Amino acid sequence: MSDTRSDTVSVVERTRAVAAGGAVVGAHFLGRTAVFVLGEEALLFAEPDGEERRMAVHDGAILASAGDGARIVSGGDDGKVVTTDAGSSRVIAADPKRRWIDHVALGPDGAAAWSAGKTAFVQAKELQQFAAPSTVGGLAFLPKGFRLAIAHYNGATLWFPNAPQAAPEPLEWKGSHLGATVSPDGRFLVTTMQEPMLHGWRLAGRQHMRMAGYAARVMSLDWTAGGRWLATSGATQIILWPFHTKDGPMGKQPRLLAPAEPRVEIVACHPQQDIVAAGYGDGMVLLVRIEDGAEILAKKPGDAPVSALAWSADGLLLAWGAEDGAAGVVDLG
Amino acid sequence: MTDKIPVTVLTGYLGAGKTTLLNRILSEPHGKKYAVIVNEFGEIGIDNELVVGADEEVFEMNNGCICCTVRGDLVRILDGLMRRKGKFDAIIVETTGLADPAPVAQTFFIDENVGRRTKLDAVVTVADAKWLNERLKDAPEAKNQIAFADVILLNKTDLVSAEELGEVEARIRGINPYARLHKTERAKIPLGEVLDRNAFDLDRILDIEPAFLAGDGHDHEHAHDHDHERGHDHDHHHAHHHGGLKHYHDEEMQSMSLKSDQPLDPDKFFPWIQDLVQKEGPNILRCKGILAFKGDDQRFVFQGVHMILDGDHQRPWNKDEKRDSRIVFIGRNLPGKTITEGFESCIA
Structure with a gap:
């Protein structure tokens, strides 16, 4: 198997190129419109009819973004949290000290969460805040019960923003926890760590899971449809941890797919099928079927690292963006 | 390699003159733009959109090595600054007077993502000519800062006699004979002696x-x-x-x-x-x-x-x-x- 994937089935010719003009740091869909998050200031909308337009949303670097198909929430080094839909954007919070908004997350019923330094905020009906024991490394809503998982040093905390009487629940594990994700069924919380490993908690019974063996810090992780697998970057292949049994990945080996010379930089799972899109350090994008490891080439290698990937909700469009400002939308329909 | 952003780490015990040096760096017309990571807002007299406050959060790595400590906030801030790459030429990290420089330096070696985009240029320590001798006796941090330095500014030389100056210089050399040592008043120094030293001043050891x-x-x-x-x-x-x-x-x-x-x-x-x-x-x-x-x-x-x-x-x-x-x-x-x-x- 050569790294150029020259024999691999290709859908590269179905790509509509988009010139982002600056590093792409995130991608989301609003319906069938691909939205690229640029490293500084703007979102770039690539409409289905081919029109492209830019919307300035921050006065500086965009540090974090999250999307749920209907809106995109972003945080910047201008201290602002901005929500954007197809037509307009609106500042929903501005830090009085202009602290960086490091992380954002979207929750049920229009709720949004963000963090600045050691403070986590949730905006639902009203604004609530929580003082974490140290700088917040990542945020993730649980699917039920309006709970927010907050990753920080030496563990994570489960916080109930609407129930001030309920004490936040600490989950302890030594080290620096930098990112957080909750399985779609709400049973597992997984954090990325400063070390090249993941840490997991089975929330019922508080069991620990240590997922190690990576070559680099894991910067990207995503759940496959229904939460059967957790796909991750950080190695020269896609690492998939099995979560479809009662105990999750405990005592099990991960599945390793689509090996290549460069590392996987970013992953995004298909919204319906067990297919993972993976972006590599050499600019290649592969679509990989988990069942048999079959690969489809979505972008040729030989460019800057892939830094953003997103699927449309119907799973027919794949948006990718790269560190050098190249971007594209692949139409699989 | 060459497009890595150079990072200068600025250390020095309380009151030695770090902030004076920093204000000098930011205000002199050198045609370069610096992103500055400070430990306390408000001390910098210069309005600069690229001044970032840090928390000095140090934690141990889970690799069984007790001396392997990293500045977690630096990892986060450098990740963020890299999004504005092209807006500045170099980064300066100011540490608090009581900080051990090791976690800062180790951050550049341990975090691959940081090391891929930035390089540690030099550790610059500002020392107070009048009080350093005392601090070397009672403050282990002060000694660490001298031991760690690639460049030492022996500052406030106007406040001591020639004999006292010789004494403190000899004390510094007893700990670290390899650093470049400059004697300064009010941290006045050609900035080329402090910034862009390249590769930790390695040739110096030869x-x-x-x-x-x-x-x-x-x-x-x-x-x-x-x-x-x-x-x-x-x-x-x-x-x-x-x-x-x-x-x-x-x-x-x-x-x-x-x-x-x-x-x-x-x-x-x-x-x-x-x-x-x-x-x-x-x-x-x-x-x-x-x-x-x-x-x-x-x-x-x-x-x-x-x-x-x-x-x-x-x-x-x-x-x-x-x-x-x-x-x-x-x-x-x-x-x-x-x-x-x-x-x-x-x-x-």
């Missing part, structure tokens, strides 16, 4: 005055001519005079330098140095070296902080350049004999 280091009569001539210069097993706090310059040995912090004009065997050197920093890492604050390996036309440079080592080929040896290998260590209670013998055993 051109230290041997007389200064070996001046206390233990320059052993061996059959293959490599000299050991170490301030070890000596009468402590015993001042020697060499051409008018006092020479002190610090009770716990020493430096040693090893040199060989014979090429080294990489298959011996790497296992040796790895093993050494594994065992002595907590005591070794800094090490750096320029190495000539047998059959290798490239100069190999490395540096380390405690147990973390980082090295690479730097450039081809020049035709008229002497292919000497030289390494220096700065640390506490260094086992001089073991290190010397270990180094000698690496000769090809």
